[in-house]
Amino acid sequence: MNYQLSADQARLQQDVTAFCADVIASRAKKLEEGVPAERDALMRDSLKRLGKAGWLAAGYGEGGLDHVALYLVGEALARACPATFVSMRSSVHLCAGAIRLFGTPSQKDRYLKGLLGGDSVGALAYSEVQAGSDLGGITAAAQADGNTWLLGGTKDIVVNAPLADVFLVLAWHDRATGPDTGMSLFLVERSAQGPGIVGRVETMGLKGVPIASLSMDRCPSAGILGDNPGQGLSQIRRLMSLGSVGMAALGVGIGTACMEVSTAHAKARSAFGRKIGMYQDVGFKLADMFAYNDLGRMLALRAAWGFNTNDREADTLAACAKLFASEAATKIVNWGMQILAGHGYLAGSTMERLYRDAKFGEICEGTSEMLRQEIARRELDRFEGV
Ligand SMILES: Cc1cc2nc3c(=O)[nH]c(=O)nc-3n(C[C@H](O)[C@H](O)[C@H](O)COP(=O)(O)OP(=O)(O)OC[C@H]3O[C@@H](n4cnc5c(N)ncnc54)[C@H](O)[C@@H]3O)c2cc1C
Incomplete structure (x- = not known):
């Protein structure tokens, strides 16, 4: 057995730890102060800087996901600023990660470059106020409307909602078949038609993380993740x-x-x-x-x-x-x-x-x-x- 990181992994760990200590750590306290708009601007800038330095894309190479690299970057970022880690996580590990794993080639082309480069921000909205661990209890639902889907419902705690350019939203498209085949993940882009970003959420910790509720009323979807209905759960x-x-x-x-x-x-x-x-x-x-x-x-x-x-x-x-x-x-x-x-x-x-x-x-x-x-x-x- 060998418990040592490879030379490349050790270099990645050293470099990302130095970057986070230098650029991100000093922002941890600032992210807890000031008005939400200032905190959000600082968070967006941090994600951008992490993207430009290549840290958001680390682990997402052509050869498949490198989970060791994802871990090493994550630990370094969480050590410097847990709030920045959580915001990065929703945008990269969850939103971009889902698109990378399950998206169609055109969905990957449309979203991944921006999310992994730090130019755009993503969010994942699955739980609801009455349904967290038990996602079978969600009520958000999509209705077919010609070639598109219109979403209705509310998602109460969504990390990055105030900043996000793209959302993945878990919703029913066919209640009759039950949660294992009746739910899908819908891609939703921020637009004038929704989703509405309502009710800023304040939390005990991670105060620098931008969190809000989503309100959807005939909110247009940009498609089902992977064009594969029924796979959401x-x-x-x-x-x-x-x-x-x-x-x-x-x-x-x-x-x-x-x-x-x-x-x-x-x-x-x-x-x-x-x-x-x-x-x-x-x-x-x-x-x-x-x-x-x-x-x-x-x-x-x-x-x-x-x-x-x-x-x-x-x-x-x-x-x-x-x-x-x-x-x-x-x-x-x-x-x-x-x-x-x-x-x-x-x-x-x-x-x-x-x-x-x-x-x-x-x-x-x-x-x-x-x-x-x-x-x-x-x-x-x-x-x-x-
Ligand atoms: C800071 C923050 C950020 C969040 N960000 C997001 C986000 O970006 N997107 C999103 O969709 N959601 C988000 N959430 C919501 C989060 O996903 C839920 O809080 C989480 O899934 C737990 O659900 P719950 O709070 O409804 O607890 P519940 O599911 O109601 O659970 C309450 C308690 O009951 C226990 N319990 C429940 N079922 C069982 C069982 N079968 N057996 C034993 N014990 C059980 C649980 O373990 C827990 O102790 C966020 C929450 C917070 C606090």
Whole structure:
């Protein structure tokens, strides 16, 4: 076995980490301040700069998706600024990723260059206020109108909605056949006919992420993803499974940023005549933080490598990586907050921001409960007949 990254992967990791530290990290605090229009402009500029530097397209080469490259870029970006990671993720991993995986050649031609180059922004709108984990409960629906589809309904929490040029919207096209074949992902371009961007959504963490609700009333669609009606739910499931490695990158990136802040504080802060890092209670927290974070990274890279090599266990490993790294991140920020104590609890401190940001991982793109069910189901299937 060889746990080392290849020379190319190591160079990618080094270069993207340096870029994010240099260009993105200083924006993390600014993204939490100011009026929404200023924050949105800063986010759009960050996505553009990441695109121009080639980081959004890393992993999307001609030879198929490179999940290790996607992970390495994701961890570096999440470490520098979790909010920028989440905005990038909706535009690139989810919207462009879905088009790349399932789109027709003309859909790829129309959208991928802009999304991967950072010139346009994408969003994925699937859940609704009454239906998050259980997507069979959505009500958004499309009606055929000549050669096109008109969408109606509301999507309540959509990352990038205030900025997005193109949306992928999950909606019914045929309720009678049930969710597995009656839903499709519809491409929707921002236009005067909709979708309406209503109700800016403010969140506990990730405050720099532009989030709003979509309101659709006879909103024209630019077509069904892949021209393949009825695949919406299975496309979302595949996207979420492959995307679990990216969500693990978010957890590990947050964990790494937290360890940097905590270690620096433990080395600088003195109490009762010693640096606090010299007290076992503090040192053991740092040790646990390192162990949990590195385990999350190893699981995520193993899953990414599994996807690259068509390992049949890759989906299970990816679910384990997202589950473990997300829960590890919330443990790590809790330990970090304890080490920084009052200095961490102050509004505006890096630790306070990371503490608020971390919880997202356990909730979105498969809650921890749904992932445990998924892993258990696969495990039971594996030993079928035993
Ligand atoms: C910051 C943020 C950004 C978001 N961005 C987007 C976006 O861009 N696009 C989009 O479409 N959506 C987005 N969402 C919505 C997100 O997808 C949902 O919040 C998520 O899917 C969870 O759904 P829910 O909140 O409705 O929880 P629910 O599904 O109602 O779950 C509530 C609780 O019940 C548990 N539960 C549910 N079913 C079961 C079961 N069968 N067994 C055991 N436990 C169960 C869950 O694990 C959870 O603990 C975003 C949400 C947030 C907070």
